Amino acid sequence: MNLSIRLKILDRLYALYDEFVGSLDVACQKYCAHCCTRNVTLTTLEGYRIVDYAEFCHKSAWLQAVKSASRKKRFQPKITTNTIAEFCMRDRCLPDEEVPLKCESCPLLSEDKCSLYQARPFGCRCMISKRNCHKTGFAEMDEFTVTVNCVFLQTIEHLDFDGGSGNLTDILLCLATEKNRYAYQTKTLPFTKWELIPNQPMKVLMIPPEHRQEMGPILQALHRITL
Ligand code: SF4
């Protein structure tokens, strides 16, 4: 499947998820940005979408911000969501991940607003809370929403299964050059050099039995988006 079709599918997945969030009662609002940290992760396909959008809008300030952020501590995942699903299916132990608890703001955050909001990755779209995190110190999400989030994360990784995943800073730095965007399109991107991990196809969905019925309409809508 060529890149432009995958980007179109990604947009439809984002739209479907935004529709789901629209049906929830959440405390999230404009200029609330406590969740916008340097720990955001995404796939290379989503990174490509962000860089493409930034170029289309003639925005360039993001690159310097991302370059400065590359010297700072951030979460760099060792395992993707589809690998986690497979490990769980096989009852294998997951590797320990180092998540910096105290983490500065996301490099794309400017005056408490996302500078590339329209193209923000799924990891940001699914960061929602029933109560304002500033007051509680953490995001509050019901278990069904966590399941929906996992299924979308798995689906997006599957869509980009010959790409990689990683921290937003690493992925954007990598895809900032035309040479690397070409390497991504031709499946020759050296993931390790950019601290990225290879994506995996979806083999099993992480849906607990108690959510299977409620997930039905969402799964049907996902199936209608041809993968
Ligand atoms: S997840 Fe928390 S910090 Fe982020 S927008 Fe929602 S309420 Fe605000």
Ligand code: SF4
């Ligand atoms: S990409 Fe945008 S929405 Fe996501 S964490 Fe950064 S500033 Fe926030």
